[in-house]
Amino acid sequence: MTQSAVTASRDWQRTTADLRNGWQQRQLWGHLGWQDIKQRYRRSVLGPIWISITMAVTAIALGILYAGLFGNELGVQLPYILVGFIIWNFISGCLAEGSEVFTSNVGLITHLPAPLSVHVYRLVWRQTLFFLHNLVVYVVMLVIFPQPLGWGSLLAFPAFGLLVVNGTWVALLLGIVTTRFRDLLPITQSIVQLAFFLTPIVWIYEDLQNSANPAIAERARIAELNPFLHFVEILRRPMLGQSFELRNWVVVLAITVVGWTVTLIAVRRYRARIAYWV
Amino acid sequence: MTTAVGIETQDACVDFPIFDAKSRSLKKTVMGMVGGTIESGSRVPIIEALRDINLTLQHGARVGLVGHNGAGKSTLLRLLSGIYEPTRGTATIRGRVAPIFDLGVGMDPEISGLENIVVRGLFLGMTRKQMESRVDDIAEFTELGDFLRMPLRTYSTGMRVRLALGVVTSIDPEILLLDEGIGAVDAAFLEKSKRRLSALVDRAGLLVFASHSDEFLRELCDTAIWMEHGTIREHGPLEDVLASYRDARR
Numbered sequence: 001m002t003q004s005a006v007t008a009s010r011d012w013q014r015t016t017a018d019l020r021n022g023w024q025q026r027q028l029w030g031h032l033g034w035q036d037i038k039q040r041y042r043r044s045v046l047g048p049i050w051i052s053i054t055m056a057v058t059a060i061a062l063g064i065l066y067a068g069l070f071g072n073e074l075g076v077q078l079p080y081i082l083v084g085f086i087i088w089n090f091i092s093g094c095l096a097e098g099s100e101v102f103t104s105n106v107g108l109i110t111h112l113p114a115p116l117s118v119h120v121y122r123l124v125w126r127q128t129l130f131f132l133h134n135l136v137v138y139v140v141m142l143v144i145f146p147q148p149l150g151w152g153s154l155l156a157f158p159a160f161g162l163l164v165v166n167g168t169w170v171a172l173l174l175g176i177v178t179t180r181f182r183d184l185l186p187i188t189q190s191i192v193q194l195a196f197f198l199t200p201i202v203w204i205y206e207d208l209q210n211s212a213n214p215a216i217a218e219r220a221r222i223a224e225l226n227p228f229l230h231f232v233e234i235l236r237r238p239m240l241g242q243s244f245e246l247r248n249w250v251v252v253l254a255i256t257v258v259g260w261t262v263t264l265i266a267v268r269r270y271r272a273r274i275a276y277w278v
Numbered sequence: 279m280t281t282a283v284g285i286e287t288q289d290a291c292v293d294f295p296i297f298d299a300k301s302r303s304l305k306k307t308v309m310g311m312v313g314g315t316i317e318s319g320s321r322v323p324i325i326e327a328l329r330d331i332n333l334t335l336q337h338g339a340r341v342g343l344v345g346h347n348g349a350g351k352s353t354l355l356r357l358l359s360g361i362y363e364p365t366r367g368t369a370t371i372r373g374r375v376a377p378i379f380d381l382g383v384g385m386d387p388e389i390s391g392l393e394n395i396v397v398r399g400l401f402l403g404m405t406r407k408q409m410e411s412r413v414d415d416i417a418e419f420t421e422l423g424d425f426l427r428m429p430l431r432t433y434s435t436g437m438r439v440r441l442a443l444g445v446v447t448s449i450d451p452e453i454l455l456l457d458e459g460i461g462a463v464d465a466a467f468l469e470k471s472k473r474r475l476s477a478l479v480d481r482a483g484l485l486v487f488a489s490h491s492d493e494f495l496r497e498l499c500d501t502a503i504w505m506e507h508g509t510i511r512e513h514g515p516l517e518d519v520l521a522s523y524r525d526a527r528r
Contacts, residue, residue: 025400027400027405027406028400028401031396031397031400031406032397035386035389035393035397038389039386039388042388107380107383107384108383108384108401109361110356110361111361111377111379111380111383111384112361112377112383112384112401112402113359113360113361113375113377114401180302181302181303181304182302182303183302183303183304183305184304272363275356275361275362275363276294276295276362276365277295277297
């Protein structure tokens with residue numbers, strides 16, 4: 001925790017130092033992230049399985065419902081919804097908790113001179129652990145509804161990596177903005193909820209695109225404008241053994257670059273202000 | 279480290295913006311931009327918590343902080359720890375800082391005392407290994423015995439203070455910043471923790487200690503800073519500062 005000059009608190013060196021020093025405190029946020037998870041099942045009998053069971057129950061119920069509504073086979077609809085759900089849980093966790101990342105840590109921020117990124121890493125790490133918990137359900141699903149996994153499925157690893165990298169900037173940026181403007185918090189929460197319906201998680205986007213009704217097919221194209229679609233797709237496609245779609249990756253990479261650029265500028269300008277704002 | 283432990287501030291100021299519901303709101307800010315300024319007094323009010331702080335503290339300094347409530351003692355400690363970066367001026371901090379402003383911060387009521395020892399140590403910049411090697415020593419000092427395996431929420435206030443003091447006094451900081459608030463422990467234990475506290479101070483390269491207790495200050499410090507209205511009123515040998523502080527209060 002060695003600190004040095006605070007001459008120009010808005011310079012780039014201090015910005016990268018915050019991210020780097022935060023990363024060096026892996027032991028701290030790694031431990032805290034685990035602790036957060038353990039907290040959820042501390043006094044429960046089922047323990048860690050709880051996290052996955054609640055998710056699985058919702059996904060299965062929705063799978064059966066929408067398979068019936070759309071007239072799809074359960075073996076198609078259920079895995080689609082389940083995998084989409086697992087991915088969405090990660091994305092929405094980063095968004096929803098990211099907008100509280102500093103305001104919920106007031107005590108720590110005003111009592112300890114830790115880099116701000118520590119709180120963000122802890123959050124993303126916690127969401128990653130949730131994701132890994134939920135993979136258990138995915139594995140069970142693979143046994144019941146085998147998917148045509150191949151070498152292309154290995155793309156799931158870089159895809160998840162991209163989700164983590166993006167989750168980090170999203171949490172940092174949202175954290176800064178919502179600390180200054182408190183009324184953004186309920187707004188982000190409702191946007192996350194809305195995005196769940198706008199993103200093809202329960203409805204199968206390709207089915208609509210190939211719809212016999214040209215008007216529906218046309219409208220389904222609009223869904224491509226939703227950035228969340230691309231984030232879900234880069235990971236869901238390999239997890240379900242579907243083919244590689246370049247445009248999803250291009251969009252995600254572009255968002256990664258733009259998002260981090262904006263975030264670094266925001267961190268440079270407002271990093272030192274957070275302790276004053278909370 | 280190439281440079282020695284030390285803290286240096288030049289004309290450092292800490293200004294707090296006081297946001298009310300209106301200025302916290304994005305809507306109002308945006309509307310304000312569009313419509314132009316209607317009220318001239320719509321700027322966010324600012325509290326000058328610290329003004330023009332010039333300090334040079336080097337290795338070996340044992341500084342006490344005195345001043346009445348709201349004089350800026352705690353804010354100064356936060357400035358010196360790097361939590362608040364000065365809004366104007368500069369503050370340079372060299373060394374590993376252990377700020378101890380609140381014994382309970384970073385403690386989790388749901389996990390056991392033993393786990394809390396490790397977590398609290400990590401917060402103070404120690405590694406897990408360092409803390410694990412200190413656990414026995416801390417356990418012995420706190421006299422909590424088997425209670426250390428119980429969740430912290432089962433502890434009484436006094437027991438929590440014991441645990442927190444045990445952890446806090448076990449670390450090896452380069453810069454130690456202490457805000458008083460050590461109470462709720464029985465007399466015998468306090469005597470024991472005093473000894474540990476002075477041992478801690480001896481290990482630390484630099485100490486800044488805010489307290490209302492002359493006795494404590496005399497025990498740990500040799501110089502003192504008298505804070506008033508967010509500025510340094512006097513900085514000098516402990517007894518001189520204490521004397522003029524007491525005179526002014528009369």
